[in-house]
Amino acid sequence: MKFVAYSDHDHIFIAPIHYAPPKEQWCTPPTAISKLPSFETPLLNLQFPYSHDLQTTLSGKQLLLSELSFDLDHIHHHYIHGYLAYHAGITTEKGRTYCQRCGNDDPQLFATYRCARCDDMCTYCRNCLMLGRVSECTPLVRWCGPELKLHPPQKLLTWTGELSTGQARASQAIREAVGSGCELLIWAVCGAGKTEVLFSGIEAALRQGQAVAIATPRTDVVIELAPRLRSVFPDVGVIALYGGSEDRGKQGQLVIATTHQLMRYREQFDFVVIDEVDAFPYSVDQSLTYAVSNAKKPQATTVYLTATPSPELKRRVRKDELAAIKIPRRYHGHPLPVPRFCWSGNWQKRLKKGKLPSIVRKWVEEKLADNKQAFLFVPSVEALQRLVDVLQKIDSRIIGVHAEDEERREKVASFREGRTPILVTTTILERGVTVANTDVAVLGAEEAIFTESALVQISGRVGRSANHPRGDVLFFHYGKTKAMVEARAHIVAMNDAEVR
Ligand SMILES: [Zn+2]
Ligand SMILES: [Zn+2]
Numbered sequence: 001m002k003f004v005a006y007s008d009h010d011h012i013f014i015a016p017i018h019y020a021p022p023k024e025q026w027c028t029p030p031t032a033i034s035k036l037p038s039f040e041t042p043l044l045n046l047q048f049p050y051s052h053d054l055q056t057t058l059s060g061k062q063l064l065l066s067e068l069s070f071d072l073d074h075i076h077h078h079y080i081h082g083y084l085a086y087h088a089g090i091t092t093e094k095g096r097t098y099c100q101r102c103g104n105d106d107p108q109l110f111a112t113y114r115c116a117r118c119d120d121m122c123t124y125c126r127n128c129l130m131l132g133r134v135s136e137c138t139p140l141v142r143w144c145g146p147e148l149k150l151h152p153p154q155k156l157l158t159w160t161g162e163l164s165t166g167q168a169r170a171s172q173a174i175r176e177a178v179g180s181g182c183e184l185l186i187w188a189v190c191g192a193g194k195t196e197v198l199f200s201g202i203e204a205a206l207r208q209g210q211a212v213a214i215a216t217p218r219t220d221v222v223i224e225l226a227p228r229l230r231s232v233f234p235d236v237g238v239i240a241l242y243g244g245s246e247d248r249g250k251q252g253q254l255v256i257a258t259t260h261q262l263m264r265y266r267e268q269f270d271f272v273v274i275d276e277v278d279a280f281p282y283s284v285d286q287s288l289t290y291a292v293s294n295a296k297k298p299q300a301t302t303v304y305l306t307a308t309p310s311p312e313l314k315r316r317v318r319k320d321e322l323a324a325i326k327i328p329r330r331y332h333g334h335p336l337p338v339p340r341f342c343w344s345g346n347w348q349k350r351l352k353k354g355k356l357p358s359i360v361r362k363w364v365e366e367k368l369a370d371n372k373q374a375f376l377f378v379p380s381v382e383a384l385q386r387l388v389d390v391l392q393k394i395d396s397r398i399i400g401v402h403a404e405d406e407e408r409r410e411k412v413a414s415f416r417e418g419r420t421p422i423l424v425t426t427t428i429l430e431r432g433v434t435v436a437n438t439d440v441a442v443l444g445a446e447e448a449i450f451t452e453s454a455l456v457q458i459s460g461r462v463g464r465s466a467n468h469p470r471g472d473v474l475f476f477h478y479g480k481t482k483a484m485v486e487a488r489a490h491i492v493a494m495n496d497a498e499v500r
Helices: 052-058 072-080 165-177 194-207 219-232 259-264 286-295 311-318 347-352 358-370 381-394 408-416 452-459 482-496
Strands: 003-008 011-016 062-064 084-088 090-093 096-099 110-115 120-125 139-143 183-188 212-216 238-241 254-258 269-275 296-306 323-327 340-343 373-377 399-401 422-425 438-443 473-477
Touching: 011 072, 052 072, 052 139, 072 084, 090 120, 165 183, 165 194, 165 296, 165 323, 183 194, 194 212, 194 219, 194 269, 194 296, 212 219, 212 259, 212 286, 219 238, 219 254, 254 259, 259 286, 269 286, 286 296, 347 381, 358 373, 358 381, 358 422, 358 438, 358 473, 381 399, 381 422, 399 408, 408 422, 438 452, 452 473, 452 482
Parallel strands: 183 296, 183 323, 212 254, 212 269, 238 254, 269 296, 340 473, 373 422, 373 438, 399 422, 438 473
Antiparallel strands: 003 011, 062 139, 084 139, 090 096, 110 120
16 A cells, blocks of 8 residues: 655645545655655544544554454544554664564565555565564554543452462462562462462452453463463453464453464553463564563563573572562472483484384383373484384384474374373473373483473473372483583472472
């Protein structure tokens, strides 16, 4: 689409070409919005009968025109009367190109093509393409009329479960943080029961009419969490957002979203929980940090939830820049299983010959004999395929799963249902998957992919249920690493921490 900038009583405004005033007022020829000189949004006309539908759809968001199911005439009228603002999606500052939706400024993540819509060479952002194309000729539209009022629901939290001592302390700290505008880290061991810890804080925020978001890097978590929250907050509009979700475009007071989906929001949330703050891809993708900070209001309260805080978060805690509460015990009160180390020799060389290190073979045979299910983590897809080939000769029910595996869900389900005795996996299953009464081993624990945090998460798969709080964690290695030692120290320290 092309816009023109025009002058009106010493102000510069813009209009899509079809809604432009007479040519005498134009300051520029029609062009892409990003190529216009700076422009203003007209003052709010309080007499204008604005659309409540548009207000509901657009409040707290920044959307492409293609994401709005209103005609352009209707939309532009709201601009003329000061109820919405157009922003260039792509901007250039001192020769550097920025995407205003995802914050990308990496030249390699932009592309330029001959665009039919603006009839010119047009640059677009590749980094957030999965949310719809932001290009030089696509404006981002934001609401700037009266704020949408959120009304506290009649009935709030219906959960009546009990919290462990550690959970109760964290829960109270979160509740007290609501409305304070501060940041809080909840450092909870794997299996601490961190979802329940949020309930009371969410309730306090909702009671104050606040908009609440829970952001997580993983779609699985959104899908799992949404029904739980709907059942404990039955009167609250709970919206679940991930790629392909049906709730897209809906407004609700409690939003559970993948971090990507937050890119559609702008200064919307008063209370934000960031789950698994350290997990890929949040920790490596700067644009997700940008998305979270854009989506929350400047005075928002932020809660980080994780079992394995990044070195940066730990540093901020040590320097007293960030308040932290530890939950060092699992909800069932039993200590975390501590990993054991076991030297396996050059396992890669043996695998290439179609053989297993004898110590690994012994472990596999023991699990099968004891009828004890186990995860076996490996550092790469290549190692996974080799290992599965060898193991299937021992027991044909043993299978492997990795990120690109099309049967991933079916295979995990088969393990859950007990049909698979040993599931060989890459690090994709290091989090989230909870199966009662399993053991865990890592083959090649010395490889760089097994960071301290990955190893802590992997160890956290064991002993999660109250009925089976114990289990075995074994790291097969060809040379002990710092990460292995630190992971074990991390777990021992949590077990030793005083539960107040
Ligand atoms: Zn972008
Ligand atoms: Zn274009």
